[in-house]
Amino acid sequence: xxxxxxGAGPAGTRAAEVLVSAGLRPIVIDEAxxxxxxxxxxxxxxxxxxxxxxxxxxxxxxxxxxxxxxxxRPSIDFRPRTLAWNLRQGVIDTICDGKASxxxxxxxxLCTGAMDRAVPxxxxxxxxxxxxxxxxxxxxxxxCAIGAKVAFLGTGPLLYLVAYQYARAGAQVTAVLDTTPxxxxxxxxxxxxxxxxxxxxxxxxxxxxxxxxxxxxxGVTPMAIEGSDRVELVSWRDARGTNHExxxxxxxxxxxxxxxxxxxDLAGVPFxxxxxxxxxxxxxxxSGRTSVGGVFLAGDGGGIRGADLAxxxxxxxxxxxxxxxxxxxxxxxxxxxxxxLAAGASFRAALERAFPFPAKLAADMADETILCxxxxxxxxxxxxxxxxALAMLSPSxxxxxxxxxxxxMGRCQGRVCGAAAAEVLxxxxxxxxxxxxxxxxxxxxxxxxxxxxxxx
Amino acid sequence: xxxxxxxxxDRAAVSFVLDGTPVAALEGDxxxxxxxxxDGYLRVSEFGDGxxxxxxxxxxxxxxxxxxxxxxxxxxxxxxxxxxxxVSRRIVQP
Amino acid sequence: MSATSTDVLIVGGGGxxxxxxxxxxxxxxxxxxxxxxxxxxxxxxxxxxxxxxxGRHPAELPLARRARDIWAKLPELIGxxxxxxxxxxxxxxxxxxxxxxxxxxLDVAKAxxxxxxxxxxxxxxxxxxxxxxxxxxxxxxxxxxxxxxxLLSPAxxxxxxxxxxxxxxxxxxxxxxxxxxxxxxxxxxHEFRARYLVNTAGYWGGAVARAFGEQVPVxxxxxxxxxxxxxxxxxxxxxxxxxxxxxxxxxxxxxVIFGGGRGQSDPDVPSSRPSPEASAAVMxxxxxxxxxxxxxxxxxxxxxxxxxxxDQIPVIGLSRTTPDLFHAFGFSGHGFQLGPxxxxxxxxxxxxxxxxxxxxxxxxxxxAADQSFNQQGQRHDASHHA
Numbered sequence: 020x021x022x023x024x025x026g027a028g029p030a031g032t033r034a035a036e037v038l039v040s041a042g043l044r045p046i047v048i049d050e051a052x053x054x055x056x057x058x059x060x061x062x063x064x065x066x067x068x069x070x071x072x073x074x075x076x077x078x079x080x081x082x083x084x085x086x087x088x089x090x091x092r093p094s095i096d097f098r099p100r101t102l103a104w105n106l107r108q109g110v111i112d113t114i115c116d117g118k119a120s121x122x123x124x125x126x127x128x129l130c131t132g133a134m135d136r137a138v139p140x141x142x143x144x145x146x147x148x149x150x151x152x153x154x155x156x157x158x159x160x161x162x163c164a165i166g167a168k169v170a171f172l173g174t175g176p177l178l179y180l181v182a183y184q185y186a187r188a189g190a191q192v193t194a195v196l197d198t199t200p201x202x203x204x205x206x207x208x209x210x211x212x213x214x215x216x217x218x219x220x221x222x223x224x225x226x227x228x229x230x231x232x233x234x235x236x237x238g239v240t241p242m243a244i245e246g247s248d249r250v251e252l253v254s255w256r257d258a259r260g261t262n263h264e265x266x267x268x269x270x271x272x273x274x275x276x277x278x279x280x281x282x283x284d285l286a287g288v289p290f291x292x293x294x295x296x297x298x299x300x301x302x303x304x305x306s307g308r309t310s311v312g313g314v315f316l317a318g319d320g321g322g323i324r325g326a327d328l329a330x331x332x333x334x335x336x337x338x339x340x341x342x343x344x345x346x347x348x349x350x351x352x353x354x355x356x357x358x359x360l361a362a363g364a365s366f367r368a369a370l371e372r373a374f375p376f377p378a379k380l381a382a383d384m385a386d387e388t389i390l391c392x393x394x395x396x397x398x399x400x401x402x403x404x405x406x407x408a409l410a411m412l413s414p415s416x417x418x419x420x421x422x423x424x425x426x427x428m429g430r431c432q433g434r435v436c437g438a439a440a441a442e443v444l445x446x447x448x449x450x451x452x453x454x455x456x457x458x459x460x461x462x463x464x465x466x467x468x469x470x471x472x473x474x475x
Numbered sequence: 476x477x478x479x480x481x482x483x484x485d486r487a488a489v490s491f492v493l494d495g496t497p498v499a500a501l502e503g504d505x506x507x508x509x510x511x512x513x514d515g516y517l518r519v520s521e522f523g524d525g526x527x528x529x530x531x532x533x534x535x536x537x538x539x540x541x542x543x544x545x546x547x548x549x550x551x552x553x554x555x556x557x558x559x560x561x562v563s564r565r566i567v568q569p
Numbered sequence: 570m571s572a573t574s575t576d577v578l579i580v581g582g583g584g585x586x587x588x589x590x591x592x593x594x595x596x597x598x599x600x601x602x603x604x605x606x607x608x609x610x611x612x613x614x615x616x617x618x619x620x621x622x623x624g625r626h627p628a629e630l631p632l633a634r635r636a637r638d639i640w641a642k643l644p645e646l647i648g649x650x651x652x653x654x655x656x657x658x659x660x661x662x663x664x665x666x667x668x669x670x671x672x673x674x675l676d677v678a679k680a681x682x683x684x685x686x687x688x689x690x691x692x693x694x695x696x697x698x699x700x701x702x703x704x705x706x707x708x709x710x711x712x713x714x715x716x717x718x719x720l721l722s723p724a725x726x727x728x729x730x731x732x733x734x735x736x737x738x739x740x741x742x743x744x745x746x747x748x749x750x751x752x753x754x755x756x757x758x759h760e761f762r763a764r765y766l767v768n769t770a771g772y773w774g775g776a777v778a779r780a781f782g783e784q785v786p787v788x789x790x791x792x793x794x795x796x797x798x799x800x801x802x803x804x805x806x807x808x809x810x811x812x813x814x815x816x817x818x819x820x821x822x823x824x825v826i827f828g829g830g831r832g833q834s835d836p837d838v839p840s841s842r843p844s845p846e847a848s849a850a851v852m853x854x855x856x857x858x859x860x861x862x863x864x865x866x867x868x869x870x871x872x873x874x875x876x877x878x879x880d881q882i883p884v885i886g887l888s889r890t891t892p893d894l895f896h897a898f899g900f901s902g903h904g905f906q907l908g909p910x911x912x913x914x915x916x917x918x919x920x921x922x923x924x925x926x927x928x929x930x931x932x933x934x935x936x937a938a939d940q941s942f943n944q945q946g947q948r949h950d951a952s953h954h955a
Binding site: 050051052057062063064065066067068072134135137144145146147148149150152153154156157158160161162163164165166167188189190248249250268269279389392393394395429430431434435465466468 | 476477478479480481482483484486487502503504505508511512515516517520521522523524525526527528529530531532533534535536537538540547548552553555
């Protein structure tokens with residue numbers, strides 16, 4: 020019976036590698052036309068930049084992931100441009116080029132990755148506002164900057180990395196605006212130093228930007244993005260309380276990452292709120308096994324741990340699959356992977372604490388701010404529903420809030436607004452964010468077309 | 476806004492039609508790149524807040540859907556441009 | 570064990586239960602509604618939203634007429650119209666047999682004062698040019714329409730509470746009994762006591778009835794639902810078909826809501842899942858009705874748990890074993906429109922011992938005592954009772 024790997028990024032690639040080495044032929048499904056995932060996204064055919072330009076310090080890792088996958092191709096059933104839109108007992112429903120197909124599996128490893136976490140601010144839906152991850156993809160996969168004068172706004176290591184990549188590529192980086200104060204980052208220095216090279220790279224990016232006179236501000240409070248039909252201005256309050264603005268035509272925003280875990284949700288995997296990550300995370304054991312038979316998780320889709328640990332987690336989950344099938348393990352390899360995964364944990368925790376999700380910013384967003392950009396529902400509308408006179412019949416959790424206000428009911432099904440909506444609702448109900456729960460996944464995890472009968 | 480082409484600019488030229496007007500793009504562009512390198516929006520929000528130009532560029536936010544003649548509705552950021560494509564940004568009444 | 574006494578206990582907080590609480594409270598009766606989860610969390614909150622009289626079993630038409638009158642007055646009654654719009658209901662025939670069915674129903678409608686307009690093949694395609702070529706005729710009910718199912722039960726509950734009802738969410742019932750004087754309903758460490766008990770527990774109404782010695786063949790029913798992204802608004806009427814295997818409507822915001830077929834459920838949890846096979850099948854049927862929807866993006870599918878009776882009409886009325894116990898459940902996938910009136914007549918039954926709406930066809934004991942029905946409506950051994 021089949022083994023299905025969903026996602027051909029670093030986790031999926033290493034998972035496939037282990038399975039193939041054990042003589043198995045996994046099916047590997049990815050929505051993209053090529054393997055690599057997002058961090059190691061491959062540029063289209065005809066593009067000529069070398070890996071060093073595309074991936075910087077990660078060039079060797081990117082090349083290794085691509086080479087490994089290319090070598091694996093004859094031994095796997097690779098299905099690119101294929102969306103896995105539903106997971107039920109022992110079956111994953113897919114669609115590719117308008118054709119639907121139900122794929123049975125005995126084990127599946129979900130390596131579905133992550134997306135940026137958004138905190139809405141006034142004007143964030145204007146043309147020219149993109150996520151940090153999206154801005155990076157524009158450069159890496161399309162050779163484009165998101166604008167001629169770009170501001171970077173948010174927090175997390177990606178903020179500095181993408182600003183650095185843009186400046187190196189010749190884009191004009193107008194400002195790098197970090198909501199996390201310097202003192203908060205400095206307090207994590209000890210923990211961050213455990214990250215070794217990763218930490219050093221982060222410091223390098225910041226130093227490089229500063230050396231070129233690029234404006235960096237920390238501890239900022241974003242105020243607004245303004246413009247008529249496109250970005251023209253971004254404004255913020257600095258750590259001392261002074262207002263600033265800059266004329267820009269694009270803003271890259273992002274506040275850390277959150278797992279794309281919709282398939283795990285549909286599988287019935289329980290989720291826990293991780294207070295350090297400030298994310299709901301599907302529950303798995305250290306090997307990647309979940310409480311749902313046959314369902315394994317690896318990579319950022321099971322909790323944000325970064326690309327290096329995604330590789331280790333992918334391989335480790337594959338060993339867990341082999342164990343589930345009664346096949347012998349390479350005990351030394353497994354022990355090494357377990358050690359790598361355990362060792363990385365404290366650095367990850369320090370990183371999360373160094374760049375915390377600005378929950379208060381989200382909770383305090385102005386009433387007029389569009390919270391759900393798909394359905395255009397404002398924070399004020401959500402608060403009004405929460406503050407209904409009869410508190411007991413007001414939404415006490417996000418799914419009921421969704422039913423009553425339409426927040427999270429649009430095309431993205433709450434991917435973008437869910438985290439911020441929980442903060443707004445929790446603040447209105449005076450309870451911690453985790454108490455209002457998380458948006459429950461419903462199939463399809465991404466839109467699928469209405470198809471005629473013969474497509475099935 | 477416009478996407479700024481910083482690199483990979485010497486690719487083969489490809490032309491497509493956007494809302495009835497011929498537009499020049501480059502081979503390997505996604506539909507999103509091809510449109511936003513030329514013009515500043517991808518769609519008009521149904522609910523009155525004006526123009527949109529996508530957000531995440533990775534097929535997650537679902538804010539970049541456009542219409543391709545003969546191809547139905549597609550996500551611009553994950554759809555490769557092919558020459559001669561006829562793209563419409565106004566949601567056409569079915 | 571702490572105890573609370575009241576006049577009327579209502580078990581089940583969907584449309585029927587909440588409207589019962591509202592009508593009782595407005596007449597000054599003290600009542601407590603016990604809902605296991607959230608108000609309107611099952612069938613009442615996940616259904617298609619049709620507010621429809623056309624096509625109902627004749628026995629339901631008086632109740633549906635009563636409900637329609639209340640729908641018109643919802644804003645006065647509960648402060649919101651729940652997005653009720655009189656779009657008309659257009660029931661379509663896709664072949665001659667179905668067309669004959671529509672024609673036959675015209676007499677039923679006439680006898681019950683329900684205005685229907687039969688539209689033949691040529692005219693219907695002129696009037697609705699987006700209809701697919703397989704449509705041969707239609708019957709239009711100008712008085713019907715649709716509303717937002719997610720809003721109705723919470724709004725009814727809020728109004729009931731304003732009127733003095735005690736609405737308890739997250740209050741599952743573990744035991745029901747009558748102690749000779751009054752009903753005793755247990756939830757956790759708490760007992761609720763009342764002279765009257767109203768059973769509006771949906772699919773689980775069968776379990777409530779069974780607690781009082783009444784075996785009822787109610788089965789779980791999970792209508793498979795889908796919704797598209799917003800599209801330009803062009804489908805004005807609420808669409809149905811003879812046979813009910815697909816229903817489709819477009820809301821003003823542009824989303825097309827459609828459904829048909831069954832999802833899966835486990836009522837003991839309770840949990841339910843839409844079915845990809847049912848979704849694929851109903852997509853094809855939707856395209857048969859409106860071909861231009863090809864390629865429109867479905868963004869969500871869902872289902873819930875309703876209660877289905879073998880003859881497709883609900884159980885409403887007095888208990889046959891226990892005085893002062895009243896039932897209203899098993900609405901078989903089409904209770905949404907009836908909900909506002911169910912509460913009105915339940916309050917009349919409780920307080921006046923009488924209602925004008927004929928309830929004989931809905932008697933709980935209409936199913937032969939020594940037989941029972943499985944989900945397909947086939948008779949089988951009573952030991953396999955639902």
